Amino acid sequence: MKKSHIFAIGIIAIAIAIIVSTTGDASSYVTFEEAKVSETKVHVVGTLPKNEKGDVEGIYPSDDKLSFSFIMLDENNQQQQVFYNEPIPTDFKRSEQVVIVGGYQGDIFVADKILLKCPSKYQEEKVNASV
Amino acid sequence: MIHGFVGGLGHLFVILSFVSALFAAISYFIAAKTDDFTKKEFWLQNGRGFFYFHTFTVIGIVASLFWIIYNHYFEYHYAWSHSSKHLPTHYMISCFWEGQEGSFLLWLFWHSLLGVFVIFTSKKWEAEVMTIFAIVQTFLASMILGIVIPAINFKIGSSPFILLRDALDAPIFKMNPDFVPEDGTGLNPLLQNYWMVIHPPTLFLGFATTLVPFAYVIAGLWKKEFKSWIKPALPWAIFSAAVLGLGIIMGGYWAYETLNFGGYWNWDPVENAVYVPWLILVGAIHMMITFNNSSTALKASIILVITTFILILYSTFLTRSGILGNSSVHSFTDLGMSGQLLIYMLFFLLGAIVLAVVRWKEIPTMGSSVSTYSREFWVFMGATVICMMGFHVLHVTSFPVYNSIATLFGFDLNLAPPAEPIKAYSNIQIWFAMGIAILSGTGQFFWWKKMDKEALKKVITPPIIIALLVSAFIMLVSGISNSEFFRIQYLLLVLFSVYSIVSNTFILIKISKTKYSLSGGAVAHIGVAMMLIGVLASSGYSKVVSLNNTGLLISKEADTSFNNENLLLFINEPRTMAGYEIIYRGDFYETVENGYFVNVNDLESTINPRYKIAINDIIENDIVLFNKSDTIEIAPENTYYQVDYKNESGEVFQLFPRAQINEAMGGLLASPDIRRKLTKDLYTHVSSIPNPDEPSEWGDLKELEVEYGKNFFVNDYVAKIEKIEPLSEVEGVELGDGDVAIKAHIKVMGESKDYTVAPIFLIKDKMVGRIPEEIADLGLKINVLNIFPEKNTFLLGVNTTQKKWIVLKALEKPLINVLWMGTLVLMFGFSIAMYRRYSEFKNQK
Numbered sequence: 017m018k019k020s021h022i023f024a025i026g027i028i029a030i031a032i033a034i035i036v037s038t039t040g041d042a043s044s045y046v047t048f049e050e051a052k053v054s055e056t057k058v059h060v061v062g063t064l065p066k067n068e069k070g071d072v073e074g075i076y077p078s079d080d081k082l083s084f085s086f087i088m089l090d091e092n093n094q095q096q097q098v099f100y101n102e103p104i105p106t107d108f109k110r111s112e113q114v115v116i117v118g119g120y121q122g123d124i125f126v127a128d129k130i131l132l133k134c135p136s137k138y139q140e141e142k143v144n145a146s147v
Numbered sequence: 148m149i150h151g152f153v154g155g156l157g158h159l160f161v162i163l164s165f166v167s168a169l170f171a172a173i174s175y176f177i178a179a180k181t182d183d184f185t186k187k188e189f190w191l192q193n194g195r196g197f198f199y200f201h202t203f204t205v206i207g208i209v210a211s212l213f214w215i216i217y218n219h220y221f222e223y224h225y226a227w228s229h230s231s232k233h234l235p236t237h238y239m240i241s242c243f244w245e246g247q248e249g250s251f252l253l254w255l256f257w258h259s260l261l262g263v264f265v266i267f268t269s270k271k272w273e274a275e276v277m278t279i280f281a282i283v284q285t286f287l288a289s290m291i292l293g294i295v296i297p298a299i300n301f302k303i304g305s306s307p308f309i310l311l312r313d314a315l316d317a318p319i320f321k322m323n324p325d326f327v328p329e330d331g332t333g334l335n336p337l338l339q340n341y342w343m344v345i346h347p348p349t350l351f352l353g354f355a356t357t358l359v360p361f362a363y364v365i366a367g368l369w370k371k372e373f374k375s376w377i378k379p380a381l382p383w384a385i386f387s388a389a390v391l392g393l394g395i396i397m398g399g400y401w402a403y404e405t406l407n408f409g410g411y412w413n414w415d416p417v418e419n420a421v422y423v424p425w426l427i428l429v430g431a432i433h434m435m436i437t438f439n440n441s442s443t444a445l446k447a448s449i450i451l452v453i454t455t456f457i458l459i460l461y462s463t464f465l466t467r468s469g470i471l472g473n474s475s476v477h478s479f480t481d482l483g484m485s486g487q488l489l490i491y492m493l494f495f496l497l498g499a500i501v502l503a504v505v506r507w508k509e510i511p512t513m514g515s516s517v518s519t520y521s522r523e524f525w526v527f528m529g530a531t532v533i534c535m536m537g538f539h540v541l542h543v544t545s546f547p548v549y550n551s552i553a554t555l556f557g558f559d560l561n562l563a564p565p566a567e568p569i570k571a572y573s574n575i576q577i578w579f580a581m582g583i584a585i586l587s588g589t590g591q592f593f594w595w596k597k598m599d600k601e602a603l604k605k606v607i608t609p610p611i612i613i614a615l616l617v618s619a620f621i622m623l624v625s626g627i628s629n630s631e632f633f634r635i636q637y638l639l640l641v642l643f644s645v646y647s648i649v650s651n652t653f654i655l656i657k658i659s660k661t662k663y664s665l666s667g668g669a670v671a672h673i674g675v676a677m678m679l680i681g682v683l684a685s686s687g688y689s690k691v692v693s694l695n696n697t698g699l700l701i702s703k704e705a706d707t708s709f710n711n712e713n714l715l716l717f718i719n720e721p722r723t724m725a726g727y728e729i730i731y732r733g734d735f736y737e738t739v740e741n742g743y744f745v746n747v748n749d750l751e752s753t754i755n756p757r758y759k760i761a762i763n764d765i766i767e768n769d770i771v772l773f774n775k776s777d778t779i780e781i782a783p784e785n786t787y788y789q790v791d792y793k794n795e796s797g798e799v800f801q802l803f804p805r806a807q808i809n810e811a812m813g814g815l816l817a818s819p820d821i822r823r824k825l826t827k828d829l830y831t832h833v834s835s836i837p838n839p840d841e842p843s844e845w846g847d848l849k850e851l852e853v854e855y856g857k858n859f860f861v862n863d864y865v866a867k868i869e870k871i872e873p874l875s876e877v878e879g880v881e882l883g884d885g886d887v888a889i890k891a892h893i894k895v896m897g898e899s900k901d902y903t904v905a906p907i908f909l910i911k912d913k914m915v916g917r918i919p920e921e922i923a924d925l926g927l928k929i930n931v932l933n934i935f936p937e938k939n940t941f942l943l944g945v946n947t948t949q950k951k952w953i954v955l956k957a958l959e960k961p962l963i964n965v966l967w968m969g970t971l972v973l974m975f976g977f978s979i980a981m982y983r984r985y986s987e988f989k990n991q992k
Contacts, residue, residue, distance in 0.1 A: 023527075023531075027531060027535070031535070032536055034535070034538065034542060034575070035542060035577070038539065038542060038543050038571070038575070039542075041560065041565065041571065042543075042546065042563060042564070042565065043563045043564075043565060043566040044561045044562060044563045045561050045563050056566065057566030058563070059563040059564075059566065066165055112218060112540045117566050118566075125299050128372060128566075
């Protein structure tokens with residue numbers, strides 16, 4: 017076997033190791049039921065509950081308005097109270113879809129990060145316009 | 148009034164730029180295809196003409212758009228959504244790249260300038276290279292074309308010259324189509340920072356320059372000149388790596404200094420999307436240099452140069468197609484162009500692959516087996532590690548793409564990006580970083596000398612010994628080996644990085660005796676090793692110093708780590724934290740002119756929140772900045788909180804962390820203030836402040852009968868009525884005969900300074916009126932309730948409220964400045980190398 021072949025095999029082995037380890041480690045989009053038993057942080061995709069009039073319900077800002085909790089429905093329509101230690105993001109109520117990243121602390125899901133998907137085509141969510 | 152002309156002109160320029168790029172591509176293509184000298188010359192002239200015209204139209208687009216922004220034509224969507232009336236001119240330039248269309252425009256602009264430069268320098272390569280350039284420009288121009296093909300209702304591109312009424316479906320336009328908003332929504336205040344002026348153009352110049360080596364490699368494959376393309380492409384590749392690297396680090400520095408993303412790098416997909424092509428480009432440069440010296444690694448050079456450019460397109464696709472919607476906090480949303488972007492990427496991906504495959508057999512290979520003691524082996528190893536590093540990040544960042552592809556084939560892959568990205572990426576990247584440190588330290592020895600086992604042992608021993616000693620010394624002095632953060636990887640990375648610095652310094656010293664121009668590699672590698680040390684120390688050993696040692700919770704609602712790692716500071720009350728005594732001193736606004744900090748207590752509000760009136764003379768260091776009653780323009784969205792620090796050695800300094808009210812980003816944003824020192828930065832930011840929209844709640848009124856001129860206590864502060872002043876007029880009240888008004892001047896001695904309040908007591912038409920006064924810093928409101936002249940006493944009413952407060956977080960980031968210095972060293976190394984390679988190409992016959 018030539019040296020270059022050994023080299024190539026080595027590279028492929030490392031590449032496979034990377035793929036296997038990172039993909040195996042990858043968190044996945046789960047439901048609240050699955051999130052409850054998970055020991056690592058997870059992503060949950062869901063929507064905000066609306067009443068007949070189409071207004072979003074179940075958002076409770078804290079007294080100092082610096083954090084809030086809200087009710088979210090996951091893909092199985094299971095309800096869950098979620099706490100977020102940041103002020104309510106603008107467009108939060110208008111979002112079509114919400115992705116929360118975090119985990120359970122007792123009965124409450126504590127989100128570290130919230131990602132919103134907004135319906136408006138011209139609504140550009142820009143923090144960093146670098147790319 | 149709608150200024151339709153300039154927008155129409157701009158749109159015309161857009162269309163012309165698209166058409167001229169297309170014609171330039173065709174002309175250059177024909178020129179490249181033909182062997183007939185006169186015909187070739189004719190088509191070359193044509194291509195040049197079209198490309199020059201294209202460059203002119205691109206400048207025309209820029210000028211038209213700037214005209215719209217500069218003159219505040221808010222009937223245009225772009226001006227309305229990215230600018231506003233009080234935006235300074237340098238931020239008007241930044242408006243260009245805040246929006247997606249504008250950033251395409253910036254890219255077009257750089258390409259066209261580079262294209263003109265290439266026309267002059269590419270010698271015999273012009274036809275082929277410029278064909279690629281013009282095709283790329285055609286694609287990019289189509290992104291801002293903004294034309295709808297009527298038959299199939301398909302929109303090509305998104306024009307920056309679209310009118311607001313066409314962009315927004317607001318009812319006002321049904322009533323009045325000529326409605327023009329008074330003011331724009333403005334550039335996001337968070338982005339109003341000098342980095343916004345220089346970071347995006349640098350980054351885009353980095354993007355744009357990757358096109359040059361790519362165009363050369365394609366031209367080489369096309370013309371079957373498999374080797375000679377490397378000479379002209381190499382200086383460009385180095386230039387590109389330098390600019391792109393600088394752009395990336397600028398972004399990191401900006402994030403660290405202002406945006407407060409917690410650090411300089413967060414492994415966000417948007418960041419990864421530029422990091423990966425940069426790594427591959429650096430790998431490509433190593434391969435190209437190897438080829439220059441030994442004629443090996445030709446195929447690897449070809450593959451990596453192509454990959455770099457394709458990855459730039461891929462990153463554009465990732466960040467602009469909306470595919471990252473579920474995984475990135477700051478990618479652009481889809482402008483309905485993901486299809487167009489995909490075609491752009493696939494065109495070059497497939498085109499390059501097909502061309503490479505067709506030519507593959509003809510590409511010469513050096514048959515000789517590579518020895519372990521050859522420099523080719525070591526450089527090849529190094530480039531492999533760099534590429535693996537990129538591959539890892541690329542793979543994880545691409546999860547959303549895998550999901551989309553899986554959905555396309557009808558099954559659900561459901562891969563989410565890592566929930567804790569910093570940990571997930573760093574844990575793997577650190578091993579590659581070690582590899583880079585070892586290889587860059589050792590490989591350099593092979594570079595300039597023939598090696599065998601004995602020779603290697605001889606040269607490598609001194610650096611190893613020195614590195615071991617230095618690392619041991621670092622471990623001892625810093626005490627990091629007993630630190631709670633310690634991990635074996637960290638120790639190894641320090642050791643290897645120090646080794647790399649030492650051995651490259653050895654080489655540098657030897658080279659400098661002969662020829663400076665060869666020192667680029669050694670310098671650049673020293674820079675990289677410094678960066679690794681800086682990254683490791685500042686991230687791995689970053690520690691929170693604002694530990695809550697009071698045993699009291701700051702907020703019941705917040706989680707434990709928030710309560711443990713933050714300090715609640717009441718105004719003028721000292722607190723201690725690890726190694727510092729700190730006091731929160733007050734709130735400040737920054738003036739628009741000169742950027743002075745002015746205490747909010749010295750200012751009175753007007754109807755317009757941008758303008759405040761000075762209550763008294765504002766003096767700093769014996770210089771009068773403002774006189775009483777001056778009107779001062781401030782940026783109302785930013786408040787700075789003065790915090791005084793005193794460290795153990797008695798050194799005193801002040802920091803002004805900022806909080807910004809930013810509607811676009813969901814409320815309050817904190818920006819840090821940093822105390823910089825060579826060994827470590829003290830990084831502080833407010834984590835919570837009182838809600839500015841909520842008035843303070845006053846406690847119950849307490850009555851207090853006090854004697855004129857005698858000390859008394861209000862809320863534990865010593866106070867005294869100093870003077871009683873009869874008033875002949877009171878603002879807002881008409882005094883008639885028999886009415887009485889007095890003002891009581893009361894001095895209250897606060898923790899750090901004295902305050903004077905002057906509540907007013909008046910009797911008008913036999914009715915009693917009272918005008919209380921507040922001392923915001925002390926949380927006091929004082930009122931004169933009654934006067935008893937017979938006893939010479941006054942009845943005061945005192946309300947108290949919570950004092951002003953902030954919640955502060957402070958972190959220590961050790962050796963972070965080594966990272967920034969390392970970056971500069973790396974850039975310097977790149978510059979030396981670029982100069983050398985360009986001279987080689989220029990002097991080529």
